[in-house]
Amino acid sequence: MAAAVTPTVLYKRATFVTHLPRTHLYTHSHNWLMQVDADAPEGGRWRVGYTKFALRMLGELVDVQFEYAAGAAVQTGDILGTVEGFKAISDIYSVGNGKFAGGNPELATSLAGITERPYDAGWLYEFSGKPDERVMDIDGYRALLDATIDRMLEKQKSDESNP
DSSP states (O other), rough: OOOOOOOOEEEEETTEEEEEEEEEETTSSEEEEEEEESSSSSEEEEEEEEEEHHHHOOOOOEEEEESSSSOEEEOOEEEEEEEEEOOOEEEEEEEEEEEEEEEOOGGGOOHHHHHHSSTTTTTEEEEEEEEEEHHHHHHHHHHHHHHHHHHHHHHHHHHHHHO
């Protein structure tokens, strides 16, 4: 049986290119959310990962750690753990309210899935509950990416003209 193909939209701005899944929700901090069980208690079960844009900013990943145990209550903005890349160490935040369901067990042996398949096999963690009310659909996320990349290009241009 073939795996279902998630419909995507090609996004390209400057030198950044990705395929964004239409069915996912997105956050201002460049996470994606995908509902994996709508019948789970308290609003459903959600899988969360980093977008390709976030991964580009982090660089090559070397470690992921979670500080919460499965079943622990979480609120939007709680620091669940950390991800370490060659470019930065970043906190992993809860993007919803409910219960932490655990990290991706595949990350214990390899982080390759995060960068090779960021929108499916490369998920970071799951939670049961409700996503933050500020999550956006694909159109909102594309507008956020446009604004973010344009700011980065303006800063680069300014830095080049003012050495």
